[in-house]
Amino acid sequence: MFAFPTRTAARTALGLALVAVAGSAVACSASATPVASSLPEIVPTVGAEAPQATPLAAEPVTLSHGKPKPLTADEVRDATFTVPRWTGSDCPSGPVRFTDGRHVFGGPRDNIAFGPDVVIADADHDGDQDAIVLLRCRPGEFDLRQVVVVTRAGTNGVRLLGQVATEVPQPSALGRIHDIGALDRGRVQLLWKDAGAGGAIQFRFYGWTGNGFRQVAGPTRFGPDVAVSVAGPVRASRDEFGAWKGNLVVTVRNEGAHPVRYPLLNVRSTNGGVHSVIGARRGSEVHVVQDGASRIDQITLPDLAPGQSRTVTIQLFFGGDSDPVSGTVRMDIAGDVDNADNEAAYQVTTEG
Numbered sequence: 001m002f003a004f005p006t007r008t009a010a011r012t013a014l015g016l017a018l019v020a021v022a023g024s025a026v027a028c029s030a031s032a033t034p035v036a037s038s039l040p041e042i043v044p045t046v047g048a049e050a051p052q053a054t055p056l057a058a059e060p061v062t063l064s065h066g067k068p069k070p071l072t073a074d075e076v077r078d079a080t081f082t083v084p085r086w087t088g089s090d091c092p093s094g095p096v097r098f099t100d101g102r103h104v105f106g107g108p109r110d111n112i113a114f115g116p117d118v119v120i121a122d123a124d125h126d127g128d129q130d131a132i133v134l135l136r137c138r139p140g141e142f143d144l145r146q147v148v149v150v151t152r153a154g155t156n157g158v159r160l161l162g163q164v165a166t167e168v169p170q171p172s173a174l175g176r177i178h179d180i181g182a183l184d185r186g187r188v189q190l191l192w193k194d195a196g197a198g199g200a201i202q203f204r205f206y207g208w209t210g211n212g213f214r215q216v217a218g219p220t221r222f223g224p225d226v227a228v229s230v231a232g233p234v235r236a237s238r239d240e241f242g243a244w245k246g247n248l249v250v251t252v253r254n255e256g257a258h259p260v261r262y263p264l265l266n267v268r269s270t271n272g273g274v275h276s277v278i279g280a281r282r283g284s285e286v287h288v289v290q291d292g293a294s295r296i297d298q299i300t301l302p303d304l305a306p307g308q309s310r311t312v313t314i315q316l317f318f319g320g321d322s323d324p325v326s327g328t329v330r331m332d333i334a335g336d337v338d339n340a341d342n343e344a345a346y347q348v349t350t351e352g
């Protein structure tokens with residue numbers, strides 16, 4: 001199972017550098033303040049994005065009078081703050097008091113509990129640390145999750161900064177929130193897991209906008225996704241009877257995490273000109289032959305496994321006195337999460 005690097009590992013990896021820099025700073029200022037109490041929390045960093053070096057020199061070694069106390073994970077686990085509404089659930093929202101990361105309501109099994117980790121990061125870029133919290137509400141057996149960021153209120157209080165993301169009751173293409181993390185510049189990174197049989201995972205990234213969090217990168221949900229592209233213009237030439245023929249080369253790729261059954265490719269002329277699809281080939285493999293004078297031809301391709309692509313060559317035939325016309329190829333599958341790449345245009349040029 002995939003998991004974020006543990007906080008212990010992250011803290012250990014960076015701890016030596018922190019101690020070295022902080023040690024020299026203490027020597028210069030002769031401060032008696034315990035160094036460890038003023039060190040920033042180390043945030044686990046995950047994914048392909050390399051963490052930026054923490055600007056250690058800018059971190060104060062001692063606290064100035066009046067400055068709010070840095071937020072800690074333990075403090076947040078024993079705090080009262082506003083919990084946003086749960087989508088599709090009547091779990092408690094509004095001000096909720098937590099004790100050791102847990103709030104019991106109703107029966108003894110009905111509770112809101114923190115996820116295993118609280119991630120400390122400056123999520124709103126104001127210079128003060130905030131806490132990213134995964135909340136799991138369990139009214140009985142049911143489990144629903146949302147991620148919130150809480151921040152310092154006044155000098156010692158805690159308040160909700162905003163909701164980062166929330167699940168909806170399953171089944172849903174949204175998936176399930178599996179783990180939390182933070183990148184440099186306070187960006188929140190969530191690991192989502194497909195609730196379906198495939199169990200695919202996605203990283204989705206969220207940023208502070210000034211008045212809330214919104215997703216700034218990554219996929220938005222799980223589900224099938226096919227993409228259609230054409231190799232280039234169709235070069236049509238006349239056959240011995242004067243009709244135009246040309247090869248349309250189309251590639252279809254399954255970019256989703258699920259197999260695509262009976263993928264159906266639609267070939268459509270743009271201006272109502274008549275053409276026929278004579279056949280579709282991949283190497284010597286003939287998938288379908290459909291002849292006729294319709295303006296939309298449909299070609300059924302073999303199933304596509306996740307990540308699989310298939311390139312087919314389709315011969316366009318413009319019989320009689322009809323001139324070649326351009327068109328589009330399109331594939332629609334139920335629940336495609338990105339419809340923008342399901343269609344590709346093709347141009348027909350004539351030679352001879």
Ligand SMILES: [Ca+2]
Nearest residue numbers: 122124126128
């Ligand atoms: Ca902050």
Ligand SMILES: [Ca+2]
Nearest residue numbers: 225226338339
């Ligand atoms: Ca698509």
